[in-house]
Amino acid sequence: MKNAVLSVGAQFPEFKKKAVVSIEKGxxxxxxxxxxxxxxxxxxxxxxxxxxxxxxxxxxxxxxxKHFQDFSDRDAILIGASTDSEFVHAAWRRDHDxxxxxxFPMLADTSKSLANELGILEAEEKIAYRATFIxxxxxxxxxxxxxxxxxxxxxxxxxxxLDALQTDELCPCNWQKGxxxxxx
Amino acid sequence: MFATTNQDTAQQLLQVVGLSGSGLPAQLDKLAxxxxxxxxxxxxxxxxxxDAATLNKKEAYxxxxxxxxxxxxxxxxxxxxxxxxxxxxxxxxxxxxxxxxSLMNANNVYYRFRHFVNxxxxxxxPAGIRMSIMANPVLGKExxxxxxxxxSALNGCEMCVTSHEEALLKHGTExxxxxxxxxLGAVVKSLVVVLA
Numbered sequence: 274m275k276n277a278v279l280s281v282g283a284q285f286p287e288f289k290k291k292a293v294v295s296i297e298k299g300x301x302x303x304x305x306x307x308x309x310x311x312x313x314x315x316x317x318x319x320x321x322x323x324x325x326x327x328x329x330x331x332x333x334x335x336x337x338x339k340h341f342q343d344f345s346d347r348d349a350i351l352i353g354a355s356t357d358s359e360f361v362h363a364a365w366r367r368d369h370d371x372x373x374x375x376x377f378p379m380l381a382d383t384s385k386s387l388a389n390e391l392g393i394l395e396a397e398e399k400i401a402y403r404a405t406f407i408x409x410x411x412x413x414x415x416x417x418x419x420x421x422x423x424x425x426x427x428x429x430x431x432x433x434x435l436d437a438l439q440t441d442e443l444c445p446c447n448w449q450k451g452x453x454x455x456x457x
Numbered sequence: 458m459f460a461t462t463n464q465d466t467a468q469q470l471l472q473v474v475g476l477s478g479s480g481l482p483a484q485l486d487k488l489a490x491x492x493x494x495x496x497x498x499x500x501x502x503x504x505x506x507x508d509a510a511t512l513n514k515k516e517a518y519x520x521x522x523x524x525x526x527x528x529x530x531x532x533x534x535x536x537x538x539x540x541x542x543x544x545x546x547x548x549x550x551x552x553x554x555x556x557x558x559s560l561m562n563a564n565n566v567y568y569r570f571r572h573f574v575n576x577x578x579x580x581x582x583p584a585g586i587r588m589s590i591m592a593n594p595v596l597g598k599e600x601x602x603x604x605x606x607x608x609s610a611l612n613g614c615e616m617c618v619t620s621h622e623e624a625l626l627k628h629g630t631e632x633x634x635x636x637x638x639x640x641l642g643a644v645v646k647s648l649v650v651v652l653a
Contacts, residue, residue: 303458313459346466346497350459436505
């Protein structure tokens, strides 16, 4: 079995998917598209988990949520995703104490088309690995990490990478001799 | 959907350095009301610098104490003292941080003069400044050196900066720790000028 995860330098695929953004009745769902994200001019951090209603996931998702402000300070849109449907997402969110206050959308890749294009589907069950993507405002993948189903992630590491991608590049103090002048 | 709401970055920034609850200082208020992009940079810089992997919390806050004192911002100094205490610093640790900052203020001026003028008489004459606290610091020699380096970097004494940096490397300090400490000093100073 061979899988090719979309990696650094690739264009992030176009998508339009249902997402759960609230537990308030009538306001639960929202259609998120790659187009809207691109036109916002922001970075995107999209992280995937295998299945709703499992144990490692809520801890990790709550940890991402705890750092929601850190992502927004860095002009990054945070999106959580799995191959569960929007109704499963909504039910899980209502059901679990740590998930009711989530501030980021939970994307439902019910058809698995996005996970498939990203190359992060596990062969047996066709569920997503714990993949994380950092995508720049131009829609280019700048970082990919992929963990096996049972391995939790470090959110701080994601923030560190985002910082490294965003920091220092503009200051003339960091220009090396012979480099072209920046035109930012 | 993804427009940023004006979350209160300024208040969060004050919270990071233990100053929440007070009103916004004038410069900070100007940045907040214009929704200035820099405010987020400043908050991220301060948070990351305090969170450097090579410095523990107590060390980071004590460096904050030294910088706030060196830059004469009493409110920030007290806030850092409180955070340092919560992170395990004793009264003696804080008193020594204050002593070190004061002593460096003498040394930085005098040795900078010596270095600028570079004449035999001044170079050979004893400095005549008592510095007995350097002998056996409660903070440990290595951290005392690190504090001395940060304060000297703020005060721009080339001779002090180069000699404390060399002393640190001889102690076995990793260059990354030296860089993290000086960055913290630099970033806290950038905060001071906004709070003052």
